[in-house]
Amino acid sequence: TQLLEQSPQFLSIQEGENLTVYCNSSSVFSSLQWYRQEPGEGPVLLVTVVTGGEVKKLKRLTFQFGDARKDSSLHITAAQPGDTGLYLCAGPFSGGYNKLIFGAGTRLAVHP
Amino acid sequence: NAGVTQTPKFQVLKTGQSMTLQCAQDMNHNSMYWYRQDPGMGLRLIYYSASEGTTDKGEVPNGYNVSRLNKREFSLRLESAAPSQTSVYFCASSEAVYGTVHTGELFFGEGSRLTVL
Numbered sequence: 256t257q258l259l260e261q262s263p264q265f266l267s268i269q270e271g272e273n274l275t276v277y278c279n280s281s282s283v284f285s286s287l288q289w290y291r292q293e294p295g296e297g298p299v300l301l302v303t304v305v306t307g308g309e310v311k312k313l314k315r316l317t318f319q320f321g322d323a324r325k326d327s328s329l330h331i332t333a334a335q336p337g338d339t340g341l342y343l344c345a346g347p348f349s350g351g352y353n354k355l356i357f358g359a360g361t362r363l364a365v366h367p
Numbered sequence: 368n369a370g371v372t373q374t375p376k377f378q379v380l381k382t383g384q385s386m387t388l389q390c391a392q393d394m395n396h397n398s399m400y401w402y403r404q405d406p407g408m409g410l411r412l413i414y415y416s417a418s419e420g421t422t423d424k425g426e427v428p429n430g431y432n433v434s435r436l437n438k439r440e441f442s443l444r445l446e447s448a449a450p451s452q453t454s455v456y457f458c459a460s461s462e463a464v465y466g467t468v469h470t471g472e473l474f475f476g477e478g479s480r481l482t483v484l
Contacts, residue, residue, distance in 0.1 A: 264407070288472075297371070297457050297475025298410070343409060345473075353398050353417060353463040354425060355473060359409040 258282075259344055259358035267364045271333050276361040278344030279326045285347055287327045288355070289318055292341040334365045369393050373458050373476035380448045380483045388443040388479050390458030398463045399441035400425075400473065401433060403454040410457065416441055448483045455480050 260279050268274055278287065286305045290298035302311050304320035304327060311318045315338075317330040331338055341360045348354040371392045380386055392399065398417055402410040402425075412425030416435040430452060432444045441460075445452060459473040 261409075290473075295477065297459070297477055298473075299475070300472045303472070345410075353461070354412060354415050354423070355400075356412065356426065357402075357410040359407055 259346060259356060261342075261344060261358035261361050263361060264359070265362050265364075267366070268334055270335055270365055270367050272365075273330070273332050274334060274363070275328055275330045276342055276363070277326065277328050278358055280346070281325065282349060283324050285324070287320060287324075288345045289327070289329055290343045290345060290357075292343060292360075293339075298341075298343055331363075334363075336365045336367050339363055339365050371458055371460055371474050371476035373456075373479050375479060376477065377480050378482070380445075380481065382449060382483060384448050385444065385446050386448065386481075387445075388456055388458070388481075389440070390442065390476060391440045392458075392460040392474070393439065394460060394462070394474065395438070396460035396462050396474070397438075398461045399435065400459040400461075401431075401441065401443045402457045402459065403427065403452075404457060404478070405454050413443065413456075445481075448481075450483045453481060453483045 262277050288303045289301045292298040302318045307322045307324045309320045315332045319328050343360045345355045345357045374389045401413040404410050411427045414433040416422045434442050456479045459475045461471045461473050463471045
């Protein structure tokens with residue numbers, strides 16, 4: 256059974272701090288996606304990583320795909336209250352074209 | 368641009384009642400999905416449809432039926448609701464074509480919050 260395990264489950268920090276959240280699996284993924292979800296809304300895609308070792312930056316957010324394509328991390332520099340939300344990683348089912356499985360998410364709260 | 372529209376947004380049912388959640392997308396996407404979201408469990412795939420008339424089971428299909436009415440619409444039906452089906456349901460779509468490995472970006476609706484008493 257493919258699983259995506261995210262850690263930590265919860266994170267509460269002050270504005271300006273740095274943080275890293277993790278997405279790990281024992282399975283190899285062809286790609287991984289990161290979504291952010293705000294209360295009362297559906298998830299919104301932040302980034303897709305495809306190549307092992309790939310690093311992508313989105314303003315203060317840095318995403319990395321592990322060399323073996325079994326894990327990924329999201330690093331936020333100088334967090335702001337607007338970064339508050341649920342961060343979800345997702346990857347394709349093995350052998351299940353176009354079907355995406357999600358991790359349980361990391362709930363981030365950034366306090367002013 | 369509406370994107371993905373789900374109805375209803377809120378629903379309360381009694382055990383054993385039936386209901387249908389409606390979803391429509393206006394992005395001409397091929398693939399559509401139904402997920403449920405429960406606290407601490409992330410999003411779990413219920414059913415997937417690659418195109419009109421085709422559906423495929425996801426991780427948690429038991430107790431649900433789906434219908435891909437046309438390219439725009441994908442409905443989820445609970446024939447006999449149970450308290451374990453209390454959840455927030457999300458419909459999503461993507462331009463992914465069946466047979467390709469990558470799903471592409473999923474576009475989600477705002478969710479339908481269902482409570483089964």
